[in-house]
Amino acid sequence: MRTSRATRAAERRGRGRSVAPALFASLGTLVALIACAVPGPLGATGHATDATSVPALAQAPEWIALGHWRRGPAGRGWESLADQPDFFLAPDGKHDPAAELAATLAAFRAPPETRVRLDLHPQCAFPARFAWLVQALGDAGRDLPRVPCPTLAAWRSDLGPVAGVSLIFPEAFMNNPASMFGHTLLRLDRAPPDTAEDRRDLLAYAVNFAADTGDDGGALFAAKGLTGVYPGTFSLWPYYEKVRQYGDWESRDIWEYRLALTPDEIERLLLHVFELRQVRFDYFFFDENCSYQLLGLLEVARPGLALRDRFHGWAIPADTVRAVLDETSLAAEPDWRPSAATRIAARARTLPPRARRLAGELAAGGIAPDDPALASFPDTERASLLLLAYDLVRLRAKAETADADRPRSLALLRARQRTGVRGDPAPGARRPAVSPDAGHRPARVRIGAGVRDERAFLELRARPAFHDLLDPPGGYLRGAEIDFLDVALRLYPGHGDVDLHALTLLEIVSLAPRDALFRPISWRVRTGLTSRLAPRANGGFGDAWFWDLSGGAGLTAALGDRALAYAFAEAQAETSPRLSPAVAVGPGASAGLLVGGAEDRWRTHLRARAVHLPLGDAHSAFTLAFEQTLRLGPDLALELRLAGERDFGRSWLETGVFLRRWF
Amino acid sequence: MKRSTNRSRMQGMAAATIGAAMLVAGSARADGDTGCGLGSQVWEGQSSVPAKVLAVTTNGLFGNQTFGITSGTLGCEPGSVIKAEQRLNVFTAVNVDRLAREIAVGEGEALDALAHLYGVADADRDAFATRLNARFDAIFPTPTVTAGDVLAGIDRALAEDAHLARYARS
Numbered sequence: 009m010r011t012s013r014a015t016r017a018a019e020r021r022g023r024g025r026s027v028a029p030a031l032f033a034s035l036g037t038l039v040a041l042i043a044c045a046v047p048g049p050l051g052a053t054g055h056a057t058d059a060t061s062v063p064a065l066a067q068a069p070e071w072i073a074l075g076h077w078r079r080g081p082a083g084r085g086w087e088s089l090a091d092q093p094d095f096f097l098a099p100d101g102k103h104d105p106a107a108e109l110a111a112t113l114a115a116f117r118a119p120p121e122t123r124v125r126l127d128l129h130p131q132c133a134f135p136a137r138f139a140w141l142v143q144a145l146g147d148a149g150r151d152l153p154r155v156p157c158p159t160l161a162a163w164r165s166d167l168g169p170v171a172g173v174s175l176i177f178p179e180a181f182m183n184n185p186a187s188m189f190g191h192t193l194l195r196l197d198r199a200p201p202d203t204a205e206d207r208r209d210l211l212a213y214a215v216n217f218a219a220d221t222g223d224d225g226g227a228l229f230a231a232k233g234l235t236g237v238y239p240g241t242f243s244l245w246p247y248y249e250k251v252r253q254y255g256d257w258e259s260r261d262i263w264e265y266r267l268a269l270t271p272d273e274i275e276r277l278l279l280h281v282f283e284l285r286q287v288r289f290d291y292f293f294f295d296e297n298c299s300y301q302l303l304g305l306l307e308v309a310r311p312g313l314a315l316r317d318r319f320h321g322w323a324i325p326a327d328t329v330r331a332v333l334d335e336t337s338l339a340a341e342p343d344w345r346p347s348a349a350t351r352i353a354a355r356a357r358t359l360p361p362r363a364r365r366l367a368g369e370l371a372a373g374g375i376a377p378d379d380p381a382l383a384s385f386p387d388t389e390r391a392s393l394l395l396l397a398y399d400l401v402r403l404r405a406k407a408e409t410a411d412a413d414r415p416r417s418l419a420l421l422r423a424r425q426r427t428g429v430r431g432d433p434a435p436g437a438r439r440p441a442v443s444p445d446a447g448h449r450p451a452r453v454r455i456g457a458g459v460r461d462e463r464a465f466l467e468l469r470a471r472p473a474f475h476d477l478l479d480p481p482g483g484y485l486r487g488a489e490i491d492f493l494d495v496a497l498r499l500y501p502g503h504g505d506v507d508l509h510a511l512t513l514l515e516i517v518s519l520a521p522r523d524a525l526f527r528p529i530s531w532r533v534r535t536g537l538t539s540r541l542a543p544r545a546n547g548g549f550g551d552a553w554f555w556d557l558s559g560g561a562g563l564t565a566a567l568g569d570r571a572l573a574y575a576f577a578e579a580q581a582e583t584s585p586r587l588s589p590a591v592a593v594g595p596g597a598s599a600g601l602l603v604g605g606a607e608d609r610w611r612t613h614l615r616a617r618a619v620h621l622p623l624g625d626a627h628s629a630f631t632l633a634f635e636q637t638l639r640l641g642p643d644l645a646l647e648l649r650l651a652g653e654r655d656f657g658r659s660w661l662e663t664g665v666f667l668r669r670w671f
Numbered sequence: 672m673k674r675s676t677n678r679s680r681m682q683g684m685a686a687a688t689i690g691a692a693m694l695v696a697g698s699a700r701a702d703g704d705t706g707c708g709l710g711s712q713v714w715e716g717q718s719s720v721p722a723k724v725l726a727v728t729t730n731g732l733f734g735n736q737t738f739g740i741t742s743g744t745l746g747c748e749p750g751s752v753i754k755a756e757q758r759l760n761v762f763t764a765v766n767v768d769r770l771a772r773e774i775a776v777g778e779g780e781a782l783d784a785l786a787h788l789y790g791v792a793d794a795d796r797d798a799f800a801t802r803l804n805a806r807f808d809a810i811f812p813t814p815t816v817t818a819g820d821v822l823a824g825i826d827r828a829l830a831e832d833a834h835l836a837r838y839a840r841s
Contacts, residue, residue, distance in 0.1 A: 166754055210780055244752055246762070248766055252765065395772070399772075424775045
């Protein structure tokens with residue numbers, strides 16, 4: 009194939025001898041490139057149409073996507089997101105798409121023994137650029153000399169068939185700050201949807217963009233992640249490896265969106281993935297993150313898609329999924345791959361409580377698989393019980409090494425095989441009613457009016473991201489709340505100007521329900537500024553600024569599919585000019601009941617909280633609140649709040665009605 | 672908490688391996704044999720082809736380090752893919768505990784993928800699964816069996832069956 013194309017090209021070169029060298033010999037610089045574009049000798053030979061477009065090519069969406077350029081600050085100039093010097097052939101290629109195009113064209117005509125990055129000829133190091141230029145330059149492109157690329161051919165052959173591309177979304181994982189919003193990657197599907205071969209998607213490859221964060225943790229991790237110190241690269245993984253990592257290790261359910269891409273688009277994507285091997289992109293957690301960079305790949309696949317333009321400042325994975333679905337269509341309904349924990353919970357629900365308890369004892373090694381207690385169960389139930397025990401052992405073995413796990417695992421499987429039950433009759437986990445793309449958008453504005461301590465107020469509140477416990481839960485992790493930079497402005501008519509009422513810098517809540525098999529700890533942390541009622545020096549009561557920092561750990565229980573009940577032990581520290589001394593520190597406790605499922609239009613949160621701060625300016629505060637939302641549309645809800653507060657020995661009521669709108 | 676620490680340390684190790692391996696990617700590529708750094712994490716310093724393959728296939732059943740090991744398998748050159756002749760070995764090494772489960776049950780997604788890698792025709796899939804299920808004890812004789820042992824056991828189970836013998840790797 010390649011040889012014959014090369015031969016044809018050589019023939020054409022022979023025919024067009026007077027044209028091709030004239031066109032390309034001087035392509036080393038942009039000046040030469042523009043000169044070549046001047047109609048005249050070229051027009052006379054019939055290549056004018058192609059050649060006049062050469063300088064314009066440097067601004068073509070295809071080229072801009074291939075170089076990962078985007079407009080610089082204030083829309084001036086260009087800057088590529090790639091931070092790999094040898095990814096550019098021109099000295100200032102990172103900032104100059106035109107110079108890079110000229111240098112690329114020149115390099116493609118370099119002698120066959122020429123080597124650039126990864127010890128490859130330019131044509132082989134940049135096959136997507138080459139394929140596009142051949143096409144875009146028309147006859148002139150077809151006249152480019154061809155260099156064989158055995159490394160690319162072997163890579164492509166080892167990759168196997170690729171008939172589609174899926175956008176993969178492992179849902180959020182609360183116990184890792186880098187995964188709290190979910191993650192996205194691409195899967196190179198082996199076959200079209202709903203074919204026999206398609207079901208073997210475990211064997212497909214996945215394209216993942218990730219940062220190499222080393223062993224860093226805590227503040228260093230956050231600081232480096234925010235400032236782009238970590239190098240990020242695209243890498244290829246067998247999909248089974250990613251399913252293990254996200255689905256088994258981290259127990260994250262995985263959504264799989266099959267994109268309707270054409271074969272040409274898929275081929276472009278593959279060539280570009282090859283081109284991006286070992287290309288470093290500085291990783292920024294908020295904006296230039298995994299999800300954002302994947303959009304860049306899709307823009308290469310389908311030039312003209314303006315996906316990345318939609319994101320400024322931050323790119324939340326679920327938002328990028330929505331952006332992709334807005335711009336492309338799906339080839340099939342999204343698939344859902346339940347995690348190990350989800351599958352275990354689903355199986356446990358199919359078993360009677362006694363079988364569940366025995367499975368727990370089997371997994372813990374309290375009883376052996378041949379224990380007489382198991383004999384009373386029918387074969388299918390015993391088979392399912394043994395499998396449940398095995399899955400529990402494996403899930404726990406991911407976390408801790410226990411030598412006893414190995415013989416126990418094998419004994420359970422042996423007993424399972426000996427039941428003689430072929431196949432797994434237990435119904436699988438139930439797919440959530442709402443997929444992540446159908447969840448509410450993460451930015452929110454809340455506007456409303458209320459009364460606090462007998463004074464009416466108007467309130468405007470906005471936050472850029474992400475999800476709180478009263479937001480519609482569909483498409484989000486159950487019981488999880490992450491709120492950033494939630495700012496509230498209030499006006500008390502007749503009492504002066506619009507004032508900042510609250511600024512929640514960060515609030516994270518993880519309500520992880522416990523049951524007979526899983527015993528996770530729930531936790532919460534919050535810090536922010538609030539204007540609170542506090543005693544004045546003159547004996548009155550009025551607004552004062554309080555900066556608080558609080559956190560806690562606790563337990564959550566699921567009451568059916570719709571309700572969570574929780575209780576936390578907490579600690580709080582606060583500082584305010586109104587306090588004397590200016591700080592107060594102490595313990596607290598809170599409890600609540602959260603009701604409402606993904607399919608419900610309403611959602612209720614009843615909560616109580618008490619803090620006693622004996623250190624510093626001693627005081628105690630209590631809150632008892634009832635909050636209710638009613639969803640009016642996909643991105644609109646009505647909220648009612650009713651709260652009783654007590655602080656510094658004084659009590660008051662606060663009520664309000666608000667509209668919540670997500671963007 | 673402990674779980675998260677372990678996991679992030681694991682990822683850290685994997686990431687460090689990738690980083691270190693990137694530095695030596697040139698020499699790794701020069702090997703040009705079984706695929707990049709196959710199993711090099713386990714068999715440090717041994718670079719011959721058999722050692723590399725062994726490193727992956729000696730990955731134990733029910734071990735808990737498969738994630739780290741295959742990261743080493745593939746990570747040394749981001750963007751590299753597994754050589755066709757190593758696909759069965761790597762797949763089995765990574766998924767060996769899941770395969771054990773599905774062979775005990777007699778069906779499953781990983782077992783189907785394994786049949787595909789063995790080149791089993793669609794019409795013989797069921798017979799393949801049934802055969803492996805029947806020979807579970809022989810394929811998984813001890814808790815410390817390795818992925819390589821498992822593959823050898825599967826080959827024996829297939830070879831002893833008149834119809835399926837054609838799929839056994841010689």
